[in-house]
Amino acid sequence: MDHLFFGYFAGVIALTAVLVVAFRNPVYSALSLLIMFFHVAGLYVTLHAEFLAAVQVIVYAGAILVLYLFVVMLLNLKTDDRYHSQWRAAAFVGGPLLIEFLVLLAGSLAAPPAAAPRVDIETGDNTLAIGETLFSTYLFPFEVASLILLVAMIGAIVLAKREVPETPAS
Amino acid sequence: MTELSLRLAVSLAQIAAVMGIVMLTVMILTLAERKVLGWMQDRMGPMEVGPYGILQPIADGLKLFFKEDIVPAGANKFMFSLAPILAMVPAMIGFAVIPFGPNETIQLFGMTIKPFVISDINIGVLYILAFASIGAYGIILGGWASNSKYSLLGGLRSAAQIISYELNVGLAIVGVLIMSGSLSLVKITDAQAGGFWHWYVFAFPAPQIFAFVVYVISAVAETNRVPFDLPEAESELVAGFFTEYSGMRFAFFFIAEYANMVLVSCVAAALFLGGWNAPYPGTILAHIGLESFAWIEGVAWFTVKVYGFLFLFFWLRATLPRLRYDQLMKFGWKVMLPIALANIVVTAIAMYIYNQFK
Numbered sequence: 001m002d003h004l005f006f007g008y009f010a011g012v013i014a015l016t017a018v019l020v021v022a023f024r025n026p027v028y029s030a031l032s033l034l035i036m037f038f039h040v041a042g043l044y045v046t047l048h049a050e051f052l053a054a055v056q057v058i059v060y061a062g063a064i065l066v067l068y069l070f071v072v073m074l075l076n077l078k079t080d081d082r083y084h085s086q087w088r089a090a091a092f093v094g095g096p097l098l099i100e101f102l103v104l105l106a107g108s109l110a111a112p113p114a115a116a117p118r119v120d121i122e123t124g125d126n127t128l129a130i131g132e133t134l135f136s137t138y139l140f141p142f143e144v145a146s147l148i149l150l151v152a153m154i155g156a157i158v159l160a161k162r163e164v165p166e167t168p169a170s
Numbered sequence: 171m172t173e174l175s176l177r178l179a180v181s182l183a184q185i186a187a188v189m190g191i192v193m194l195t196v197m198i199l200t201l202a203e204r205k206v207l208g209w210m211q212d213r214m215g216p217m218e219v220g221p222y223g224i225l226q227p228i229a230d231g232l233k234l235f236f237k238e239d240i241v242p243a244g245a246n247k248f249m250f251s252l253a254p255i256l257a258m259v260p261a262m263i264g265f266a267v268i269p270f271g272p273n274e275t276i277q278l279f280g281m282t283i284k285p286f287v288i289s290d291i292n293i294g295v296l297y298i299l300a301f302a303s304i305g306a307y308g309i310i311l312g313g314w315a316s317n318s319k320y321s322l323l324g325g326l327r328s329a330a331q332i333i334s335y336e337l338n339v340g341l342a343i344v345g346v347l348i349m350s351g352s353l354s355l356v357k358i359t360d361a362q363a364g365g366f367w368h369w370y371v372f373a374f375p376a377p378q379i380f381a382f383v384v385y386v387i388s389a390v391a392e393t394n395r396v397p398f399d400l401p402e403a404e405s406e407l408v409a410g411f412f413t414e415y416s417g418m419r420f421a422f423f424f425i426a427e428y429a430n431m432v433l434v435s436c437v438a439a440a441l442f443l444g445g446w447n448a449p450y451p452g453t454i455l456a457h458i459g460l461e462s463f464a465w466i467e468g469v470a471w472f473t474v475k476v477y478g479f480l481f482l483f484f485w486l487r488a489t490l491p492r493l494r495y496d497q498l499m500k501f502g503w504k505v506m507l508p509i510a511l512a513n514i515v516v517t518a519i520a521m522y523i524y525n526q527f528k
Contacts, residue, residue: 027249027314034307051353054296058340062303063333066310070329073314073322125292127353 002046009043012036026072030065037061051127177281184288188265196428197227203484210488234424237417242317245414249315254415254422257308260301261429267294268436269356271446271469286446286469287356294355295347298437299340302392305430306332309394312423313411324410327400327495334502335391335398341510342385345378345517346370346441355437359445366449371442376520381513382442384506386482389434391502393427395483397490398498435479439472446472 016036023029037060044053134142201216201224208215216223241250271286284290291297306329313325349370350358362368370378391398400410407413412423439445446468448454453467493501 027246027311031311050291050293051296054293054300057300058296058303062300062306062336066303066306066329066333069307069310070326073310073326125352127293 005046006043009039009046012039013043027069030069030072033068034061034065037065049126049130051130173281180281180283181288184285185266188270188288189262192262192265192429192432193425195432196425197231199428199431199480200230200424201227202480203487206481206484207488210485231421234417234421237420239417239419240414242414244317246315246317249311250414251419253308253312253315254419254426255308256311257305257426258422258429260305260308261426261433264298264301264433265436267291267297267355268433269359269440269445270472272465273356273360274465286465290354290356293353295343295353295358295437295441298355298433299336299343302339302430302433303332303336305426308423308426309411312415316411316414318414320407320409321411321413324407324413327407328394328411331394331398331400331498331502332392334499335388335506338384338388338502338506338510339392341507341514342381342388343441344510345376345381345513348514348517348521349373349376349378355440355445359440359447362444363447364451366444369442369444369447369449375524376517378442378513378517380509381517382438384510384513385438385442386479388502388506389438390483390486391498393430393434393483395427395431396487397493399492400495400498431480431483432476435476435483436472438479439475443475445475 013036016032016039019032020029020036023032037056041053041056041061044050044056204226205215205223207213216226219225219229241247266288267290269287269290273284273286273290275282275284277283309328309332310325313321313323313328316322346358347353350361352358352361358370362370362373366372367374371382372379394400412420415423448467448471453464455461455467456464
């Protein structure tokens with residue numbers, strides 16, 4: 001039964017991920033990305049990580065993708081061919097990713113992965129487990145990640161800020 | 171195999187019952203809204219169909235059912251059909267985790283059944299938030315697929331509004347989660363038993379009264395109701411994202427809006443006002459010896475609380491004018507968000523100190 005579900009979710013994820021880049025209409029791409037996010041959440045549920053599944057849907061499908069859709073609709077990319085056939089950019093991103101993937105694959109074949117601290121998720125509350133791990137073992141990476149997000153936020157504000165013309169004080 | 175199929179049958183029956191009640195509530199709401207608005211504005215409201223117009227929802231339903239289904243020229247047909255479904259399904263699916271009555275089990279055909287909740291999952295609150303955020307897609311895609319400027323503007327406004335206020339809804343709930351230590355709506359409701367001073371709006375050590383106000387205002391904004399109904403502002407955008415819709419497709423958007431109202435009212439009642447718990451310890455029916463009928467009182471209190479919220483929605487609509495768009499955004503980000511964040515900090519500190527001295 002588990003294998004059946006995994007096969008279904010993995011298959012749909014792979015298919016929709018390809019469709020995201022294959023569709024010419026960016027709104028269809030966004031929709032297949034939405035389906036992909038849902039199936040990733042489904043994969044988390046089969047692993048008994050319900051909290052992660054819910055957060056996956058709330059953050060990615062509920063917030064980030066809606067913003068994407070927002071931008072796509074405002075730009076009206078349907079008639080704009082500027083963003084299609086970006087082979088050079090694709091190679092620039094895809095090349096390093098492929099090498100990284102191969103290195104990781106070779107590494108995992110050579111040595112078994114270091115045992116991560118295990119929590120009994122079957123019996124316990126997995127929200128509690130994630131919270132405790134995040135604020136003890138992985139506290140530093142967690143804080144660094146939030147700092148990176150803060151920097152990105154400041155960057156967005158700086159880019160979007162307009163000079164306010166000087167007005168006489170009233 | 172028979173046990174599995176029996177279980178499936180019971181679940182389906184529960185789902186059908188909840189769906190039926192929700193649809194019935196939506197029908198009542200369409201009439202109640204027009205009646206309440208009428209009385210508040212010193213009118214009679216609908217009076218033609220049946221005595222005092224009580225059959226009006228059936229007439230409206232028949233009218234919508236037999237209307238011509240128009241797809242505008244140049245519209246994206248696939249998306250145009252998909253959007254109402256995407257709006258309706260998330261609005262309905264959230265009811266799966268709402269506890270409508272006492273958390274008791276009954277034995278039926280050798281199985282244990284919880285009659286008043288379809289599914290008690292351990293992330294109930296997050297489940298509702300997740301599907302509430304999916305509801306935005308129906309509105310955005312409906313606006314985009316209509317191939318109309320008004321619809322598109324309505325859809326985009328709605329996207330921005332839902333993202334902004336969803337954040338506040340989520341943050342307002344966090345205070346309750348800190349106090350209850352659980353994400354399951356059933357457990358949260360159970361923790362509030364024993365009188366109104368245990369409800370999380372008033373509960374010691376950190377009354378969630380500010381969170382409650384933030385939640386209610388943000389919930390009104392998230393369901394696109396007056397005074398936050400900018401996505402369908404008829405004086406500016408004809409009818410917003412569903413300008414081009416007619417017949418049953420329009421009805422889907424309409425039902426989704428009302429089902430969302432019922433859903434946010436249920437969540438508000440369960441999280442802040444004790445759900446099905448009566449405002450006094452125990453139940454009167456249990457005190458006078460009718461222990462097995464105590465659930466009736468629980469369900470009745472839940473209904474009263476939910477309808478109280480729904481009345482508030484109508485009241486706001488009759489009272490307040492629509493906000494301007496920049497006011498809406500400023501209010502969401504500069505007033506609601508800081509209050510919700512401050513509430514989390516205060517609640518966390520209060521709970522920490524309380525647990526130290528317990």
